[in-house]
Amino acid sequence: MTSRTTRSLGILTLERGVPPGGKPPTPAPGSILNPSSFEFPAIQEIVAGAWVENVVSGDPALEPAYIAAANRLVERGAAAISSTCGFSIRHQSAVAAAVKVPVVMSSLILLPALLRQVPAPGKIAVLTYDSKHLSEDLLGVADPAERARVVIGGIEGGKYWHDELKRPAPPMDIKAIESDVADCIARLRGAHPEIAVILFECAGFPTVASAIRRTANLPVYDITDLCRMTMASIA
CATH class of the missing domain: 3.40.50.1860 (Rossmann fold)
Known part of the structure; x- marks a missing residue:
């Protein structure tokens, strides 16, 4: 062992x-x-x-x-x-x-547990690298009532999204990641003020987790946690 x-x-x-x-x-x-x-x-x-x-x-x-x-x-x-x-x-x-x-x-493994952590009508915002590919089977949430409490936002089309598709990929632009993530969260919270917790799907987002916790004033979970x-x- x-x-x-x-x-x-x-x-x-x-x-x-x-x-x-x-x-x-x-x-x-x-x-x-x-x-x-x-x-x-x-x-x-x-x-x-x-x-x-x-x-x-x-x-x-x-x-x-x-x-x-x-x-x-x-x-x-x-x-x-x-x-x-x-x-x-x-x-x-x-x-x-x-x-x-x-x-x-x-980190998506955490989603069912977070839904139990946050009482209804609180919602979980899942922040992803590309929301177009975050299909329902990846969420692990079968109950329709619980699924209704999950909102998804992606940064597809942003600078970090484009950078990661390059070969070789350039060094992370932390300011760009923070801007893309903060903008996405603002859009989601505007449409869903019940958001109580943020879950980062993307393993690049932990680089801005501390900053987002301060600005959003919400719990943020990621793969490093x-x-x-x-x-x-x-x-």
């Missing part, structure tokens, strides 16, 4: 392309890939062929690559598995069945 002092979070990462000079940019503060985001070590494996475009759109052919990368992480000592894209939840069941460690591929909780549960 992995000891408490050496246990690591295993992170499945998407393809980013080779940047000029061959050196990847330093992950932004708050990012799931930034070592300072966690009190425990994290290790990474790239999911071969998994680019933002085909992961978000839901290419089923990626599943074997997700499983293979997850197994490599476990072989390297990962005590739990997560990912850098919330749309990877499509492969949650397959990866969880393939490895014998906890698997939390997406789920990773911390999962790692804290492991002996």
